[in-house]
Amino acid sequence: MPRTTAHRAALAAALVTPLLLPLGTAGPARAHGAPTDPVSRVVACSPEGGDRAGTAACRAAVAANGAPFTAWDNLRVANVNGRDRAVIPDGKLCSGGLPAYRGLDLARADWPSTRMAPGAKLTMRYVSTIPHTGTFRMYLTKPGYDPAGPLSWSDLPEKPFAEVTDPALTDGAYRMEATLPSDRTGRHVLYTVWQNSSTPDTYYSCSDVVFPEKEKEPRKTEEPEKKEPAKKEPGTKAPERKGEPETEEPVASPAVESPGPQPQGDHTPLATTSGPASGPSAPVLAGGAAAVLLLAGGAALALRLRRR
Numbered sequence: 001m002p003r004t005t006a007h008r009a010a011l012a013a014a015l016v017t018p019l020l021l022p023l024g025t026a027g028p029a030r031a032h033g034a035p036t037d038p039v040s041r042v043v044a045c046s047p048e049g050g051d052r053a054g055t056a057a058c059r060a061a062v063a064a065n066g067a068p069f070t071a072w073d074n075l076r077v078a079n080v081n082g083r084d085r086a087v088i089p090d091g092k093l094c095s096g097g098l099p100a101y102r103g104l105d106l107a108r109a110d111w112p113s114t115r116m117a118p119g120a121k122l123t124m125r126y127v128s129t130i131p132h133t134g135t136f137r138m139y140l141t142k143p144g145y146d147p148a149g150p151l152s153w154s155d156l157p158e159k160p161f162a163e164v165t166d167p168a169l170t171d172g173a174y175r176m177e178a179t180l181p182s183d184r185t186g187r188h189v190l191y192t193v194w195q196n197s198s199t200p201d202t203y204y205s206c207s208d209v210v211f212p213e214k215e216k217e218p219r220k221t222e223e224p225e226k227k228e229p230a231k232k233e234p235g236t237k238a239p240e241r242k243g244e245p246e247t248e249e250p251v252a253s254p255a256v257e258s259p260g261p262q263p264q265g266d267h268t269p270l271a272t273t274s275g276p277a278s279g280p281s282a283p284v285l286a287g288g289a290a291a292v293l294l295l296a297g298g299a300a301l302a303l304r305l306r307r308r
């Protein structure tokens, strides 16, 4: 594994205690990004995904993939330029059509998920250690979405429920505020598209989210097998699960400041190797390049951490 311990520790810290991660003052490291809250499939099932990586869904995904999701931050396709629906095939939205991530496209209803409240404020955390400029678009599968079928573009509304351009990068992550649609129940996919403006790349991510099921009848009859969603009992809050999106946490205001033009030299565009039509060896090359970049970034991070 070409990943450094420092880098692994960085993601672990980002997943557990993002506010404590001292990346905010750091210079650019060589990496890209992915949503960690609500956690994306690729992060959850990566070797750094902790308990989530051991779930049946993640084990099946890795098996179908034929390789672990080590490069969790490299799910990107070059030169899409906003033509997501034309370039990324139906059923392959979660992999971006990239063979190296095909395990993420499995149609399952048990992916590691994050609980959400309809209509609530969402603060998405999208870990990244290099400040690309660009626009994030967030989509939520339509009411009635069936997680047992392949995810297709027709499952997503035409318009994103949130769109954020050039959010501030704080504590190693972009934080984006959005208001969730209020009419969803049950399991859904939050699909995030990050179209860079400072690179030719677009990043794709599936985060599995679960809204409370609708109460069918106001409790006239007892249904013993019925599960009460999010029953409030003092002192029994599950520590592992993310409940409602955090509302008390101060967040960077979205889309106010632009970090300015990025030198292209600090990033390796994979224009010729990362398209969905490229051969099976291309993602391996891409992964190798990313691994080198990540190695460099991890070393830089280690130095920074040591200096503190």
Ligand SMILES: [Cu+2]
Binding pocket: 031, 032, 033, 130, 132, 267
């Ligand atoms: Cu990048």
